[in-house]
Amino acid sequence: MITFANSFSQLPSFLFERVTPTPIKDARLMHATALRERLTPGLSDDDFKRWINGEHSLPGEQRIATRYAGHQFGVWAGQLGDGRAISLGEILSSGERLEIQTKGSGLTPFSRMGDGRAVIRSSVREYLASEALHSLGVPTTRVLALLTGSDSVHRESVERSAVVARVFPTNLRFGHFELCYHFKREAELDALVQYTQETFYPGLTVAQMLTEIVRRTAHLMARWQDVGFCHGVMNTDNMSILGLTIDYGPCGFLEDTVLNYVCNHSDHQGRYAYNQQPSIGMWNLERLLVCFLKFVPKEFLQETLNLYPSLFEAEYLRLSRQKLGLLTTEAEDYKLFVEILQTLAKLSIDYTFFWRELCGFCPGDSAGLERIRETYGTREELEAWLLKYGQRLGRETSDDRARAERMRLHNPKYVLKNYIAQEVISDVEAGHSEKLVRWLKVLERPFDEHPEVEAYAGPTPPEHKHYEVSCSS
Ligand code: AMP
Ligand code: MG
Numbered sequence: 001m002i003t004f005a006n007s008f009s010q011l012p013s014f015l016f017e018r019v020t021p022t023p024i025k026d027a028r029l030m031h032a033t034a035l036r037e038r039l040t041p042g043l044s045d046d047d048f049k050r051w052i053n054g055e056h057s058l059p060g061e062q063r064i065a066t067r068y069a070g071h072q073f074g075v076w077a078g079q080l081g082d083g084r085a086i087s088l089g090e091i092l093s094s095g096e097r098l099e100i101q102t103k104g105s106g107l108t109p110f111s112r113m114g115d116g117r118a119v120i121r122s123s124v125r126e127y128l129a130s131e132a133l134h135s136l137g138v139p140t141t142r143v144l145a146l147l148t149g150s151d152s153v154h155r156e157s158v159e160r161s162a163v164v165a166r167v168f169p170t171n172l173r174f175g176h177f178e179l180c181y182h183f184k185r186e187a188e189l190d191a192l193v194q195y196t197q198e199t200f201y202p203g204l205t206v207a208q209m210l211t212e213i214v215r216r217t218a219h220l221m222a223r224w225q226d227v228g229f230c231h232g233v234m235n236t237d238n239m240s241i242l243g244l245t246i247d248y249g250p251c252g253f254l255e256d257t258v259l260n261y262v263c264n265h266s267d268h269q270g271r272y273a274y275n276q277q278p279s280i281g282m283w284n285l286e287r288l289l290v291c292f293l294k295f296v297p298k299e300f301l302q303e304t305l306n307l308y309p310s311l312f313e314a315e316y317l318r319l320s321r322q323k324l325g326l327l328t329t330e331a332e333d334y335k336l337f338v339e340i341l342q343t344l345a346k347l348s349i350d351y352t353f354f355w356r357e358l359c360g361f362c363p364g365d366s367a368g369l370e371r372i373r374e375t376y377g378t379r380e381e382l383e384a385w386l387l388k389y390g391q392r393l394g395r396e397t398s399d400d401r402a403r404a405e406r407m408r409l410h411n412p413k414y415v416l417k418n419y420i421a422q423e424v425i426s427d428v429e430a431g432h433s434e435k436l437v438r439w440l441k442v443l444e445r446p447f448d449e450h451p452e453v454e455a456y457a458g459p460t461p462p463e464h465k466h467y468e469v470s471c472s473s
Helices: 035-039 045-052 120-135 174-182 186-200 206-227 274-292 298-306 308-324 333-346 351-358 370-376 380-394 400-407 418-429 434-444 451-457
Strands: 016-018 028-032 064-066 069-072 075-079 085-093 096-103 142-154 158-168
Touching: 028 045, 028 434, 035 085, 035 096, 035 142, 045 142, 069 174, 120 142, 120 158, 120 418, 120 434, 174 186, 174 274, 186 206, 206 274, 206 298, 206 308, 274 298, 274 308, 298 308, 308 333, 308 400, 333 380, 351 370, 351 451, 418 434, 434 451
Parallel strands: none
Antiparallel strands: 016 064, 028 142, 064 085, 069 075, 085 096, 096 158, 142 158
């Protein structure tokens, strides 16, 4: 017996609408994660599939779509809302509140010009990317199941329908708060703030909760930078109030190190470029914090926002030291890190490949980095940096082997590159799940060796570079 909590639907009715999903045709359950057993034990394959697809309901569930607003590409966009995502309810599992939401389940009152659908391409990307980030230690929504269907969905071309079921403690975004604040819904804002505080930040005052949201957002940005993740659409409606990565669209990982890499083909100004993410995180927080003017003094909001740069920098520096394998701290460490980033960018070196190869580097010895030299030639800038890095390592206490082992726990061998995602997408579109299963296994353990896919740990082959991913999904 599955018990639903449905706490969101206790909130004022302005914040959500009851909805009926429109199932996709000929739904096939392509995959379900380990969460399935935890959340819906005993549910048969067929009932589970039909439940995710909205053909079967479970006692006590309430399907809703929520109303939110937001700033998109720096501009106030007014009311938005779950245009194709439907929450099935929350399940309390081992003390955790897990809300299940399906994306691509048909029209809602917030669909605007959209069709309420999701295509296989974007659904597979979200499925793989969320599990990949989780395994890299980045806070994120998780996934539960992937269905594919036979409906024709019109994007740049005609594609097929899919549904992703994802899981998070809550769907609350900055945009829910912006909605109540900008539409002057005082009572709704009060209820929303109280609900968020009591349910997700228990024991904290509103002021403490805001500080915590700033901290989590700063740390999330530091983690994205660290693993080379580019979200692509950091609108305030895509910012989780819990500091999770949410709403995977045209996201991507750095391949060749391009510091102003824009993964979203539709982002012509490069607003959400890789190196802009930390400052956009702060811009988005400012949009959130103004919504709390009636709860805390204005000066407090400014001070809280001002904490962001130092919170981000401290976390990013901590992660950078881990990448470099440093146990001690020296004032020049950040400079050393920035220098290598700039060198990687200048020489167009693959970000993930470089860091993983650096794990085997032994100062004073020609060992290590052979594969980098083989691929990119012996480059003066890199050799100069390695000399400095070698000197820095000389002032560390741990030996080369211990450092290499430690570094391999922080520098992944595998990330979800676009061409890998594309291979899986083609396989799923052809009706197979083998590659999806194989890559989920690899991406679940990105720091381990996986000899069967060794070739994918190298720099992206030239013919697979420059995949363009649009906003269409
Ligand atoms: P996104 O950029 O994916 O975060 O979406 C921005 C807004 O558009 C959200 O309110 C989505 O729910 C909505 N949206 C995106 N795609 C669709 C679609 N195919 N049908 C309905 N609404 C959509
Ligand atoms: Mg969104």
